[in-house]
Amino acid sequence: MTITILWYYWLILGMLLIIGEMLLPSFTLLWFGLAALLTGLLLLLIPTLALSGQLLFWAAASIGFTVLWFKFFKPTMTDKTKAGISREAVIGETGFVIKVPYDEIRGTVRFSMPLLGADEWEFICNQDCKVGDRVEVVDVSGNTLVVNLKN
Secondary structure, eight states, X not given: OOOOOOHHHHHHHHHHHHHHHTTSSSSSHHHHHHHHHHHHHXXXXXXXXXXXXXXXXXXXXXXXXXXXXXXXXXXXXXXXXXTTXXXXXXXXXXXXXXXXXXXTBOEEEEEEEEETTEEEEEEEESSOOOTTXXXXXXXXXXXXXXXXXXX
């Protein structure tokens, strides 16, 4: 019994896998789907390719796409901010006062690199400060930073 897989079967499989990827939160099926599309195109160019050759090409292409993803593309997509890190990593960071706190109004401090996803934060300080002063984060209280003047 001979099994014949036509080129468009691979295209359909590839599209189904890519559509299935939309239901998953990770890049798992995408690489298998792209490899299936590529296998379909190869079979269109070489219609006499045996089933074992098709499966071997599909497996190699799937592995190749996965390696490319983890080696080259994924590292460039990492978040360079400190969003999502613990409060302990925030303590000790230094910023500059851009709005002075007074009475019950909180001040605003700006950091050169985003801190917990934002470069400007409201702050409270037990010392008198003015615009342009360097301050250091000593604690986090809700959505407000607690800072001290940095000498």
